Amino acid sequence: xVETQDANALTAYNIQDKDPIVKYREIKKAFxxxxxxxxxxxxxxxxxxxAIIGPSGSGKTTMARLxxxxxxxxxxxxxxxxRYLWHKEVKGQLVPADExxxxxxxGDIGMVFQHFNLFPHMTILKNCTEAPVKALGLSxxxxxxxxxxxxxxxxxxxxxxxYPASLSGGQQQRVAIARALVMRPKVMLFDEPTxxxxxxxxxxxxxxxxxxxxxxxxxMMLITHEMSFAHEVADRICFFDxxxxxxxxxxxQVFTQPKTERLQEFLKRFHMNGSS
Amino acid sequence: xxxxxxxxIVLPLLLEGAMVTLQLLVICGILSFLMSFIGGFSRLSGIxxxxxxxxxxxxxxxxxxxxxxxxxxxxxxxxxGVNIAPGLAAIIGLSLNxxxxxxxxxxxxxxxxxxxxxxxxxxxxxxxxxxMRSIILPQAFRIMLPSFGxxxxxxxxxxxxxxxxxxxxxxxxxxxxxxTVGHDTQLLSLLLIAYFIVGYAVTLLFRWLERKFSxxxx
Numbered sequence: 506x507v508e509t510q511d512a513n514a515l516t517a518y519n520i521q522d523k524d525p526i527v528k529y530r531e532i533k534k535a536f537x538x539x540x541x542x543x544x545x546x547x548x549x550x551x552x553x554x555x556a557i558i559g560p561s562g563s564g565k566t567t568m569a570r571l572x573x574x575x576x577x578x579x580x581x582x583x584x585x586x587x588r589y590l591w592h593k594e595v596k597g598q599l600v601p602a603d604e605x606x607x608x609x610x611x612g613d614i615g616m617v618f619q620h621f622n623l624f625p626h627m628t629i630l631k632n633c634t635e636a637p638v639k640a641l642g643l644s645x646x647x648x649x650x651x652x653x654x655x656x657x658x659x660x661x662x663x664x665x666x667x668y669p670a671s672l673s674g675g676q677q678q679r680v681a682i683a684r685a686l687v688m689r690p691k692v693m694l695f696d697e698p699t700x701x702x703x704x705x706x707x708x709x710x711x712x713x714x715x716x717x718x719x720x721x722x723x724x725m726m727l728i729t730h731e732m733s734f735a736h737e738v739a740d741r742i743c744f745f746d747x748x749x750x751x752x753x754x755x756x757x758q759v760f761t762q763p764k765t766e767r768l769q770e771f772l773k774r775f776h777m778n779g780s781s
Numbered sequence: 782x783x784x785x786x787x788x789x790i791v792l793p794l795l796l797e798g799a800m801v802t803l804q805l806l807v808i809c810g811i812l813s814f815l816m817s818f819i820g821g822f823s824r825l826s827g828i829x830x831x832x833x834x835x836x837x838x839x840x841x842x843x844x845x846x847x848x849x850x851x852x853x854x855x856x857x858x859x860x861x862g863v864n865i866a867p868g869l870a871a872i873i874g875l876s877l878n879x880x881x882x883x884x885x886x887x888x889x890x891x892x893x894x895x896x897x898x899x900x901x902x903x904x905x906x907x908x909x910x911x912x913m914r915s916i917i918l919p920q921a922f923r924i925m926l927p928s929f930g931x932x933x934x935x936x937x938x939x940x941x942x943x944x945x946x947x948x949x950x951x952x953x954x955x956x957x958x959x960x961t962v963g964h965d966t967q968l969l970s971l972l973l974i975a976y977f978i979v980g981y982a983v984t985l986l987f988r989w990l991e992r993k994f995s996x997x998x999x
Contacts, residue, residue: 604908624901624916625997635907636907
């Protein structure tokens, strides 16, 4: 399945010439006595697609949830486009951010969830226009235009008037992707977007994500167990285990010449034992 | 049997009493509905003292008898130097009591909405108020409706207690009649039927509301 090195990289230009749009510095997160993240330093560059792989419980999802402000780091800082996310600067001192500050900074971030989390009481179209109208202040007409464009992109336009409950899992996830895209985030997080799907609908969702990756200049953080998908879409693979980044690099390198024993072991489970 | 003549006296009086009962139901229904939201939101407040104080008040009201509360408002409060009209005492007593039960309906319904809904709202950068109004409340309200329907019927029946101390609702009117015309069986049966008619109207109203708020359900 492997093509020649980086020939499949979707982002042709040299990404890392720019300043990172997201910077994690010494991020730690504990739930009670359990330390889930044990000191993460991580940069995401504008337009870059990073796939985060690793066993369950390795801290991958927490990594994304901290950036989406769904969980608060125990220590460390995250910067988004040059601004601190969880802190604000008051007289040269970093103090914990309030809701107003979080609201300002997280507008750059969007997220697609494992369980879609569509709003069941709203039609598909309304799911996609509610936040643009309320949070971005778009007019209803503008929001509907944007929403229809994105629903068309994910192939769900003809379901615009339906309610989520009448859709398959794969269709719901496509709508969830459209809903996140309507907000035009600079960074999009995908938290195991196909893990809750029936096998036969996984493909359609992966295809939609691949299409988006090809078109936009949006940075993407893809938490996934779909190794061939990660290989195809990502510019960089990040391997998480035990709450730290164990190894990272371009897909061709990470998948074919894993350096650490942990990664070798992990890839074996996907029948990618270093010589795919 | 009661003769036609007696019915001609009884029915207008029952109707007069029914108007008082209906007034109590509507006024206390609206007030206890408002109290339910104030109480329910207070119990979910991010400010700890608000949670504690509201919890204490709600549990106290739920844990004491409505009849004793009404007696307290009518007979004990004047001794403390506060005189309120019996009708007002009835309204306050009923509204507080059913508002306390309603607070728990509001709290539990809001908490029943999956966390993923709030998280989706955060990911779409909606403010806490926007999330509550557009995402959480519409879904929670649907869960609240059957319980509120129940509560309103309970309230209707609770209004009968008022007759013991206070106003001239339909139970009180019928008790008067018993003293003057007798015929206990027929009068009390008539009273049961009268309550059932109002109660069933409440049931139908809430069934209609439930259908109206069930968009998106299959």
